[in-house]
Amino acid sequence: MSKNIFKWRPVVLVLIFAFSGHTTYASSIMDTIGVTLLRQTTTNLNGAGIKVAQVEANAGGSPPGFEVNPGNVSQPASLFTYYSTVGTANTYPNSVGLNSGHADAVGGYIYGLGGPIATNVAHVDNYDAEYFYTSIIAVTFPPPINARIVNQSYSFGVQTSAEQQQTDANFDDYAAQYNTLFVSAVANGGAVTAPGTSYNGIGVGAYQGLSSVGPTTDNGRAKPDITAPEQVTSYSTAEVTGCALLLLQAALRGDGGSDTNSAADIRVLKALLMNGAIKPVDWTNSSSSPLDARYGAGVLNIFNSYHQLLGGKNGFNATSTVSAGNPHPPTGAAGTQAILSGWDFNTSSGSPVNDSVNHYYFNLTNSAGNAIFTATATLVWNKQANATSINNLDLFLYSVNSGGLIAASTSAVDNVEHLLLTKLPPGRYDLQVLKHAGITPSLNETYSLAFEFFTMPLKSGCSNNTAVLSWPIYPTGFVLESASSWGAPISWSTVNVAPTVVNNTNRVVVSSSSGNQFFRLRRP
Structure with a gap:
């Protein structure tokens, strides 16, 4: 498939803090995003064995200024490979690029040794953004890169809807083809922008800082997907990337169970990161728009996401079909989920004429008898490679006791659905993943579902x-x-x-x- 390339118009996100002050500041927010607690309760979860790509817009100069100075992030030069239109280098300094203070700051948050998140990553591929997009992402036959997770703390700036859609399509096709997770800033104010608007990536906003607000201008999709407690999106994006690296490491080493291929899929990582997020007091969404326009699913918390990964892969208890658009109450199946916090990676076997429903049954009980439960659930699927549209999936929660619908997330344009309920009484519930009838873009759809039901005793x-x-x-x-x-x-x-x-x-x-x-x- 031919990919159109428009005029390159990147905008480096504005820096608020000098790099020299970041070690202390980064350490102070490790509590907020759950890293401190994760380190207290796990062993060697530090990004070991995982490669990361860091894509940086040119901060100025010729050759382009995009490079991390290894000394400024307390890492050896052997950890880095640098790529630009000038060439490739495995040493520093080199002739393919110049140092960028922005790159140092972003890298310091992800893998620097002064308290940041994934201090033991296996390798960093540092790309000039223009080269990365025009020579890797937007080519007819895109080549694979070495990293599964890519940090993009930059913005394309203002684009027309057509330009944004083409940019998104290029990133989405690559993500779907190579199972690559792009973690991208949505920009520091105004409308959300590419690459943070791609369907299959994670668009990151800054909590209580300079951050763009959704929805997307092309078709009103919910972005950002998540926020982190920073003043600008360059650094909040780095925090999400660091936590994604930890989650990928945990998945690959079997913390989420023996099916490590499923646990490490980008749809599972995205669903777990979003479902573990903590809602600000003024967080809100609607059935037709699954995420808050400012905060996405909420504020990043890797401790919660990791514990949902620990719950393991849990398949649906029953499946059913109904005529397209008809009600789909609980089936009365006897099966029950063994745990209240976990995930699934599964396929909805669609139908040309019927809506297909996968049912997950939960029994909520508590020794207190009258305790109320909080529930969060996040459904994620990909915009498939070379597809011009997405399959339409919805997420529902029914009471089995009454047969009544409790909540629904039914966006027609997003490839994410999200539920939050804070006052669920004890009872039996049916969490449903519904795929609408149709064969375009595909009959079946593979998805990830992350879920958490809990009551908190004091x-x-x-x-x-x-x-x-x-x-x-x-x-x-x-x-x-x-x-x-x-x-x-x-x-x-x-x-x-x-x-x-x-x-x-x-x-x-x-x-x-x-x-x-x-x-x-x-x-x-």
Whole structure:
């Protein structure tokens, strides 16, 4: 298939912080994105054995300024290979490019040794963005690259809808053909832009910083997919890339079960990263638009994503078909999912005339009897290589007890569906993946589903005039709050005591002299 190439118009994202200040700043946000807790509870999850590609727009100069200086990220020169229109180099400095401070900063977040995320990556392929796009992505027969995950902390800038669609198509075709995950910035303000708008990649925004807002201008798709706690999207993208590298390493070494091919598929990685994200207090979506226009699925948290990977691959319990557009209540099948947190990588066997439904049944019970559950589910599938459209899949949650529909994500333009429910009573539920009837672009569709159902118990006890509060470490993202009285209105304040982790449990000791007697957990 011939690929059109339009005039190259990259825009390097604006830097806010100098690189010299990044080590401390990066360390301070490791708690927020779950890296600190992950390191406390796992062994050697550091990107070992995984190659990453870092694509950088020219920061100026001839040859192009796109290169990471190994010394500035505390890594050996042997870790890097550099590519540009001038040639390829395995040494630094070299004649194919010049150093870029932006590249140093981005690389420092991903694999630098000063506290960042994937410090032990096997290799870094550092590309000039113009060369990468015109010589690898947008050619008639694109060649494979050595890396499964590609960081793109740059933007193409303002494009027409036709230009954006062609850019997206080129990246999507490559991703589908080579199972390559592009983690790309959506830009620092205004409308979301390529390459962060591609269907099969992860578009990243900056939480509470300079960040573009969706939906896409071409057909109103939900982008960004996720955010991270940075001031600009260059660095939030690097954080997501680093966490994707950890998740890929964990998948390939079998942390998600023996089917490592499925666990390492880009659709599974994307679904797990999105489903582990923590929602800001003002997060919102709708049945027709699955993600928040500002935050996507929420704020990155690799600890949650990793624990959903640990749940392993869990197939559907039943499958059914209904005439296209007809209701599809629970089937009454007896099967039940063995766990409440996990993933699946499966295929919807479609029909030319019927909607096809895969059913996942969950029994939600709790010893407290009246406890309520929180549920998140994320469905991801690819825009297939050389396809001009996507298959239409939807995600539904039904109550088996009543037969009623609880929630639905039914976007007609996205290849992501996402559900969040915070007040599910105990009961039996049917999580459904529905493929609409039709053979275009294909009869069957392969998808990934990540899911999490939980209730968070807060336990308390007394010891020597202190209150001892404890709750599970997974899922994370909760804040302990206290109040001195129960009278309305209740005034809650944050307990500013860092929990200690003991046997997979958070533990906080509060002195009785504080005067607070009532406690709760709140997830922002």
